[in-house]
Amino acid sequence: xxxxxxxxxxxxxxxxxxxxxxxxxxxxxxxxxxxxxxxxxxxxxxxxxxxxxxxxxxxxxxxxxxxxxxxxxxxxxxxxxxxxxxxxxxxxxxxxxxxxxxxxxxxxxxxxxxxxxxxxxxxxxxxxxxxxxxxxxxxxxxxxxxxxxxxxxxxxxxxxxxxxxxxxxxxxxxxxxxxx
Amino acid sequence: xxxxxxxxxxxxxxxxxxxxxxxxxxxxxxxxxxxxxxxxxxxxxxxxxxxxxxxxxxxxxxxxxxxxxxxxxxxxxxxxxxxxxxxxxxxxxxxxxxxxxxxxxxxxxxxxxxxxxxxxxxxxxxxxxxxxxxxxxxxxxxxxxxxxxxxxxxxxxxxxxxxxxxxxxxxxxxxxxxxxxxxxxxxxxxxxxxxxxxxxxxxxxxxxxxxxxxxxxxxxxxxxxxxxxxxxxxxxxxxxxxxxxxxxxxxxxxx
Numbered sequence: 530x531x532x533x534x535x536x537x538x539x540x541x542x543x544x545x546x547x548x549x550x551x552x553x554x555x556x557x558x559x560x561x562x563x564x565x566x567x568x569x570x571x572x573x574x575x576x577x578x579x580x581x582x583x584x585x586x587x588x589x590x591x592x593x594x595x596x597x598x599x600x601x602x603x604x605x606x607x608x609x610x611x612x613x614x615x616x617x618x619x620x621x622x623x624x625x626x627x628x629x630x631x632x633x634x635x636x637x638x639x640x641x642x643x644x645x646x647x648x649x650x651x652x653x654x655x656x657x658x659x660x661x662x663x664x665x666x667x668x669x670x671x672x673x674x675x676x677x678x679x680x681x682x683x684x685x686x687x688x689x690x691x692x693x694x695x696x697x698x699x700x701x702x703x704x705x706x707x708x709x
Numbered sequence: 710x711x712x713x714x715x716x717x718x719x720x721x722x723x724x725x726x727x728x729x730x731x732x733x734x735x736x737x738x739x740x741x742x743x744x745x746x747x748x749x750x751x752x753x754x755x756x757x758x759x760x761x762x763x764x765x766x767x768x769x770x771x772x773x774x775x776x777x778x779x780x781x782x783x784x785x786x787x788x789x790x791x792x793x794x795x796x797x798x799x800x801x802x803x804x805x806x807x808x809x810x811x812x813x814x815x816x817x818x819x820x821x822x823x824x825x826x827x828x829x830x831x832x833x834x835x836x837x838x839x840x841x842x843x844x845x846x847x848x849x850x851x852x853x854x855x856x857x858x859x860x861x862x863x864x865x866x867x868x869x870x871x872x873x874x875x876x877x878x879x880x881x882x883x884x885x886x887x888x889x890x891x892x893x894x895x896x897x898x899x900x901x902x903x904x905x906x907x908x909x910x911x912x913x914x915x916x917x918x919x920x921x922x923x924x925x926x927x928x929x930x931x932x933x934x935x936x937x938x939x940x941x942x943x944x945x946x947x948x949x950x951x952x953x954x955x956x957x958x959x960x961x962x963x964x
Contacts, residue, residue, distance in 0.1 A: 546782075552774050552778075553859045554859050557763055560765075564764055671847070693716060696722075697715065697719070
């Protein structure tokens with residue numbers, strides 16, 4: 530069974546066709562990583578493309594000892610940091626992006642889902658960039674703390690502490706909204 | 710005291726508590742209204758976090774990647790060709806190439822059975838792992854199962870059948886979308902094409918409908934047009950899906 534690490538090693542050795550396997554596997558995750566960071570749909574696509582450009586550019590430097598997923602998400606974080614456009618859509622216009630997602634079920638369900646998602650997006654937007662990333666990796670990508678630590682170059686215990694802090698902030702934000 | 714309980718509640722939802730500690734916490738939740746309220750508050754946050762769905766990029770991303778890969782391959786070819794030219798006289802290159810070809814042919818004949826066995830073992834292992842993961846309760850494990858199919862460059866009957874079943878029947882929209890994406894690679898195969906067209910009739914999720922429309926219009930299959938028309942004519946279809954179906958139909962019918 531070929532692992533991502535083995536495939537990337539083959540890409541590094543010149544078998545560029547294998548890159549398609551990694552593209553198919555990671556494009557959705559990377560795209561959503563940028564989207565949930567508040568970037569516009571088309572900017573998120575551009576940033577995703579930039580990640581794969583860098584993966585190809587630095588293919589010969591990849592060491593298969595390191596987990597591929599952690600490596601590609603580190604590249605993604607660097608791509609975002611280097612992004613000069615920084616075009617982020619305002620929170621309330623995120624409803625257009627998610628309109629298709631929530632048009633299921635009856636009308637009351639649709640409205641409730643829309644409100645819940647809008648609340649979550651606003652709550653997450655109130656967190657620091659690091660906290661947003663931690664929650665994305667933990668809750669959306671379902672990564673373990675060790676893997677997140679590898680991507681963000683912090684200790685596992687720091688990941689745990691920061692996630693705790695972020696969750697508490699989200700809960701406080703939710704409570705604030707309920708009071709209003 | 711409440712700070713400590715909050716930390717334990719978060720650990721509970723994070724899956725970091727031992728069975729004993731979790732049982733102890735739940736006992737406190739049952740006994741104290743205050744703790745129960747805090748527990749419920751965190752529950753709402755985690756519930757919403759777990760409901761987040763994937764949003765699909767447009768086809769442009771794939772097209773751009775294909776272009777990028779092609780350029781990179783051409784660059785690599787150009788570099789290796791320029792390394793060879795000028796190093797060896799052409800006659801020597803041809804003689805070397807002929808001897809290599811002979812050796813490779815012999816090697817292939819000997820190695821064919823060995824590689825065939827290895828390939829079968831790998832395929833069997835892939836099928837087994839995929840089937841196991843598809844039974845998992847966790848959506849991320851089932852998405853991982855779908856992701857495994859990308860290791861297969863050519864369609865395997867059993868794997869395709871598993872993907873079709875997942876597309877049609879998995880509880881999670883994200884898993885079904887992942888299965889549709891994976892099947893898109895084999896959309897030219899008759900059985901896959903048929904399954905995708907049928908899914909367009911049965912799937913009510915607009916995300917999936919749009920993805921299916923995009924795949925079927927990309928392969929320009931006229932068999933899909935009646936399904937596109939049904940979506941367009943159906944009052945319950947979302948406008949955004951109708952627009953995609955109209956664009957898809959135009960694309961299929963264009964020369």
